[in-house]
Amino acid sequence: MMPFWALIADSFREALDRKIFWVMLCISILVAAAMFCVSFEGTADGSIEELNVFFGAYRVRLSEAAPGTVIPRETIIGGVVYLVMDHVLGGIGILLALIATGSFFPSFLERGAIDLALSKSLSRPLLFLAKYLGSMAFVLVQATVFVGLTFLVVGFRWGMWMPGYLLVIPLMVLLFSYLYCVSAWVAVRTRSTLAAVLVSLGAWVVFVGLQGLGDVFELMPQWKENRTLYTVARVAGWVVPKTQDITYFAGRWSGAPAPADVMPKTRVPTPADRELIDKAGEVDRQRFEQRALPSIGSSLLFEAVVVAAAMWTFSRRDY
Amino acid sequence: MVAITEMTNWAVDLIDVRKTYDRKVQALRGVNIQVGRGEIFGLLGPNGAGKSTLVKIMMTVVRPDHAFGTILGRPLGNRRKLQRIGYLPEGHRFPGYLTGMQLLHYYGALVKVPRTRREANAESLLERVGMTRWADARIDKYSKGMLQRLGIAQALLNDPELVVLDEPTDGLDPLARRETRELLLELKHRGTTVFLNSHLLSELEMVCDRVAILIDGLVARQGTLSELTEHTVEYRIAFSGSVTALQAQLQALGVSIEGGHLSLPGGDMERVNRVIDLLRERGITIESVQPHRFSLEDVLVETLGAQGRAASPGP
Known part of the structure; x- marks a missing residue:
């Protein structure tokens, strides 16, 4: 196992060498600092009454912003944590990580570098696997720092300890791995950083799009009449990694409310629109409450197939 | 096994x-x-x-x-x-x-x-x-x-x-x-x-x-x-004087004249001695007789020549 760990440690060193790694750490610290500047003032019954920004410099009374609304403390704090986790870590964080790690395989495969690695005693599939897992170290460190800092802020500053929130760390690594397998496969085939980054980002858009398409079918019953299209959409949605589901699981296991529960009840022009919004909320809730195993299992199956294809190419190619 | x-x-x-x-x-x-x-x-x-x-x-x-x-x-x-x-x-x-x-x-x-x-x-x-x-x-x-x-x-x-x-x-x-x-x-x-x-x-x-x-x-x-180099030995005889009159005889012995010395390909000592005798008979001063073994480069060039290739040794 010594060569295997040496490769993983090397990938970690490579990650530390990237400027983007430190930029992302700074973003994590800034987000945690921004959260630290916010506090919630509540009533005796546990609901939030006032929002303080910059240690009281700005105050927002929720009873004035939305009269008659009583928001439980857990709901608002959980909602904020969910939003930050979803957008900053699950969005910007994963995007930057894909860009940063996109060059890991191409630089590993450069002529002169790969010669030495291949001439050692580790088999090619294991060599690939070690490099692949080593690249995950980048996201593991970033997610640990981000979640660790925000977990402490939410606990100490906002007075709410959310141990389930720590599960976001492995979930974000999992989300990254769904996309990184595509990046690695493209890199092994083309040895191009640009191609690896662009195709993996494109794949992310496609994965999200296919999942969204499935939801659209649920909202538009008339579309279901085209059985072929509906079946293709459902199968495609099942085959590709469910990237969106990861943030739902992360929110649910953290103890955050379902997004539909914290959406403001805005006025809508017609009862039909109201019905559509309610239905969308229901679809969203179903996704939030769905079982994790089928979603993660089918996504991992996709990842395993892509990794196997990349490993096969890596093992058969001359360098 | x-x-x-x-x-x-x-x-x-x-x-x-x-x-x-x-x-x-x-x-x-x-x-x-x-x-x-x-x-x-x-x-x-x-x-x-x-x-x-x-x-x-x-x-x-x-x-x-x-x-x-x-x-x-x-x-x-x-x-x-x-x-x-x-x-x-x-x-x-x-x-x-x-x-x-x-x-x-x-x-x-x-x-x-x-x-x-x-x-x-x-x-x-x-x-x-x-x-x-x-x-x-x-x-x-x-x-x-x-x-x-x-x-x-x-x-x-x-x-x-x-x-x-x-x-x-x-x-x-x-x-x-x-x-x-x-x-x-x-x-x-x-x-x-x-x-x-x-x-x-x-x-x-x-x-x-x-x-x-x-x-x-x-x-x-x-x-x-x-x-690789044993069959590519030649003898080089440095001399002072003119060998113009001997040109035909030397060429018959397979000797090439290059500036101030004669080259005899191969390691045939008897032939070397015959050339020396020929030169001494004409009163030509022999300055040195040196065996010259071909370098690896010479061997490579010769091998490439035998294969009909232009010589461009490289990595």
Whole structure:
């Protein structure tokens, strides 16, 4: 196992060498600092009454912003944590990580570098696997720092300890791995950083799009009449990694409310629109409450197939 | 069977190695090469001869279409035996984010050298290649010569039985080249087999016991340096005076006149004496008679000529 760990440690060193790694750490610290500047003032019954920004410099009374609304403390704090986790870590964080790690395989495969690695005693599939897992170290460190800092802020500053929130760390690594397998496969085939980054980002858009398409079918019953299209959409949605589901699981296991529960009840022009919004909320809730195993299992199956294809190419190619 | 192959005297025994790239370019067309244990073996040939492909096949970087043979007594491609081989590829690229010491630890770990041995070997090798001062500096600050020194140290970290060096003196200054030659001879005295691929023929000549000339994917000649050069001895007779009157007789004896000396190809001493007698009869002063053995470069050029190829020795 010594060569295997040496490769993983090397990938970690490579990650530390990237400027983007430190930029992302700074973003994590800034987000945690921004959260630290916010506090919630509540009533005796546990609901939030006032929002303080910059240690009281700005105050927002929720009873004035939305009269008659009583928001439980857990709901608002959980909602904020969910939003930050979803957008900053699950969005910007994963995007930057894909860009940063996109060059890991191409630089590993450069002529002169790969010669030495291949001439050692580790088999090619294991060599690939070690490099692949080593690249995950980048996201593991970033997610640990981000979640660790925000977990402490939410606990100490906002007075709410959310141990389930720590599960976001492995979930974000999992989300990254769904996309990184595509990046690695493209890199092994083309040895191009640009191609690896662009195709993996494109794949992310496609994965999200296919999942969204499935939801659209649920909202538009008339579309279901085209059985072929509906079946293709459902199968495609099942085959590709469910990237969106990861943030739902992360929110649910953290103890955050379902997004539909914290959406403001805005006025809508017609009862039909109201019905559509309610239905969308229901679809969203179903996704939030769905079982994790089928979603993660089918996504991992996709990842395993892509990794196997990349490993096969890596093992058969001359360098 | 394993015990028998382990006992073979050949450190490298390659039989009928073939490789075609993209079903078009025939890089190797049935190469047979034998390298004895403990010897320094040189591989030479013009550009595109297939030398790098052969080295890469030995190191499992390139997959042959067809190959038999053994390396250190194990079938070609045996991964366990790779732990006993040191390798310096041509144009190597080391990760710039590592220091010299970290790099040695990294590659040492890849061939399962225990940490304590890695530490001891890394320190002594860095000292041996004159890189101790730079051990903790990042590699992206190294010059080409420093990278090459570090590469050589890397290839020796696992105390290999066989060292495969592809252009080891590339980028080194004359002093460092001499040190490298001394290091190679030191390795040989320790019983290590060295497989050298270099375009610097004079350097190969200085250290190699045996060489193979690869041309168009085939071994054109192979043997010890004396075997390759023994039939290419000529005698050179330096004289003062005019030999114009003797021109016809000298040419009949196969002698060529080049400025102030005569050249007699081959080692036929009787013919040399007849030429000397001829010159003395005419009162011509003989200044010196010297046997001249052909260099490796001469052998390569001659072999290329025999194959109808233009000479362009290279990596």
